[in-house]
Amino acid sequence: MPRIPSLDQSTCIGCETCTRICPDVFHMVSEHLAGIHNPTGDTEEKIEDAMDNCPVACINWAD
Numbered sequence: 001m002p003r004i005p006s007l008d009q010s011t012c013i014g015c016e017t018c019t020r021i022c023p024d025v026f027h028m029v030s031e032h033l034a035g036i037h038n039p040t041g042d043t044e045e046k047i048e049d050a051m052d053n054c055p056v057a058c059i060n061w062a063d
């Protein structure tokens with residue numbers, strides 16, 4: 001089973017970093033808020049790259 005990322009939208013500051021690193025998983029749902037449109041849309045390595053570069057660390061693996 002692929003690991004599933006979750007994104008805490010109450011913490012997201014809408015910097016667009018995750019959507020640039022991993023656009024097949026993350027997208028902007030409004031001007032200042034990102035969301036997940038396809039949790040298995042890219043490799044775990046790319047998703048972890050987005051996690052590691054999120055300035056507020058609001059992307060994590062769901063259990």
Ligand code: SF4
Nearest residue numbers: 012013015016018054
């Ligand atoms: S990298 Fe983090 S703060 Fe920036 S848009 Fe993505 S989830 Fe939000």
